[in-house]
Amino acid sequence: MQRRNFMKMAGALAATQALTSASAALTPPVLAASKKEIYEWRIYTLAGEGAPLDSFFGKVLFPAYHRKKIVTGAFKPYRLKEDEKDRRHVLFIYPDIATCHRVKQELWSDSIFREAAQPYFDATAPAPVYSHFESYLSEAFDRIPAYRKPDNERTLLEIRIYQSPNEEANQRKVKMFNTDEIAIFDQVGINSVLYGEILAGPLMPALMYLTWYKNEDARSAAWKQFGEHPDWMRIKSLPEYAYTATNNQSIFLLPMSYSEI
Numbered sequence: 001m002q003r004r005n006f007m008k009m010a011g012a013l014a015a016t017q018a019l020t021s022a023s024a025a026l027t028p029p030v031l032a033a034s035k036k037e038i039y040e041w042r043i044y045t046l047a048g049e050g051a052p053l054d055s056f057f058g059k060v061l062f063p064a065y066h067r068k069k070i071v072t073g074a075f076k077p078y079r080l081k082e083d084e085k086d087r088r089h090v091l092f093i094y095p096d097i098a099t100c101h102r103v104k105q106e107l108w109s110d111s112i113f114r115e116a117a118q119p120y121f122d123a124t125a126p127a128p129v130y131s132h133f134e135s136y137l138s139e140a141f142d143r144i145p146a147y148r149k150p151d152n153e154r155t156l157l158e159i160r161i162y163q164s165p166n167e168e169a170n171q172r173k174v175k176m177f178n179t180d181e182i183a184i185f186d187q188v189g190i191n192s193v194l195y196g197e198i199l200a201g202p203l204m205p206a207l208m209y210l211t212w213y214k215n216e217d218a219r220s221a222a223w224k225q226f227g228e229h230p231d232w233m234r235i236k237s238l239p240e241y242a243y244t245a246t247n248n249q250s251i252f253l254l255p256m257s258y259s260e261i
Contacts, residue, residue: 036140037147038094039196041208044133046086050076052129053088056120058258064113068103070094071147073261075157078252088130089159089253091210091261093147093194100137138196138208143178147194150212150261156219156252157193157261161208163247170197170205173244177207180235185211188225189218193261210261 044053054074062072073091080086094100107113140146150157164170174197185192195209213219226232235241255261 036096036142036145037194038097038100039136039138039140039147039194040092040094040100041136041138041201042090042092042133043135044088044090044130046088047128047131050086050088050129052120052124054256054258056117057088057090058256060113060116060120062258064107064110064116065092065103067110067112068106070099070103071260074256074259075253075261076256078156078254085131088256089251097139134202136196136198136201136203136208138198138201141174141178141182141195141197143182144192144195147261148192150191150193151214153214154191154212154255155215156213157255158211158213158219159208159251159253160211161203161206161247161249161251162245163203163206163249164244165246167205169244170207172241174207176235176241176244177209180231184226184229184231188229189213189222190226 046053057074062074065072071093073089073093075089075091077084077087092100094103162173164173177195182192182195184190191212193210193212196207198204198206198208213222
């Protein structure tokens with residue numbers, strides 16, 4: 001009798017251990033909280049003059065974000081091409097994805113914001129000041145997990161968007177920046193602000209980053225040095241970085257007076 005009871009208990013214990021092991025294999029590990037910033041970019045295509053939207057951003061929307069300790073940036077095209085529509089590039093910097101979600105939820109219950117914003121909403125519903133906006137959500141790179149604030153002397157900023165042929169190639173392009181490319185930028189005067197792997201947006205898979213310069217001449221000199229740098233000459237043809245970017249879009253910007261970046 002004792003032996004039969006012992007065998008039953010042993011069998012039950014073995015079954016429990018097997019179920020526990022199977023459950024552990026199926027349950028993903030708990031990951032440490034990310035210390036990398038989250039960047040939300042919005043690109044507004046204006047329907048007319050930009051003054052009403054600039055006033056709303058500078059006097060209403062950005063102050064609401066500032067009360068929640070969120071850094072904001074705003075930019076316009078450095079130079080408009082003929083027949084090109086004016087745009088506003090807006091940036092929100094969140095410490096993490098949870099804060100991003102919380103702030104977006106809290107904004108609409110912020111009575112100060114709602115009261116200040118309602119005249120703008122009432123005026124622009126029948127007469128829109130922009131036709132639409134595109135939105136990108138990205139996560140900072142490991143090498144620069146938090147943005148670097150530009151000098152006040154900055155007069156030219158540049159967004160670059162690198163599209164990749166597939167997700168694996170995009171990961172290799174991110175690695176290329178983390179391992180080598182940003183270090184070269186730092187040496188030649190391509191002044192980094194932030195880098196982000198795009199999590200959601202109209203162009204994917206892709207990454208985007210922001211740099212700044214004192215003027216156009218400084219930018220041209222920096223990129224010339226980059227193109228001639230021995231480390232760039234070494235890495236640009238490495239097989240592990242082959243076919244990582246199929247399209248490279250560059251956008252030159254000017255900071256708005258109400259921009260923190």
